[in-house]
Amino acid sequence: MIKVSESAKKRLEALMSEEGHELSQSYVRVGVSSGGCSGLSYKLDLDTEVKESDKLFEDQGVRILVDKKSFLYLVGTTLEYSGGLNGKGFSFNNPNASRTCGCGESFAV
16 A cells, blocks of 8 residues: 655645646555665656556545566555755655665665
């Protein structure tokens, strides 16, 4: 399961609206790719199509798509959003990460 914080939900709603999408008709695609200073990097995109190999979750009205490979690294993760002065943007609170880089955009297991 992938969870979404209230602040992330509000920001995703705003982003979808800016792109002309509705929360109820679009998806947030999260994933993992090789790279970054810790070995694996997070990916976050908006999508309108579900692929056959996707896992679909819903939390707080946000529909989340994760490919099967990425799901192994992201199970139990919460998508967060901070708009504060010390860092603005989305972050992943991943209980599977053994270490993360300083910017929080990559991790290792």
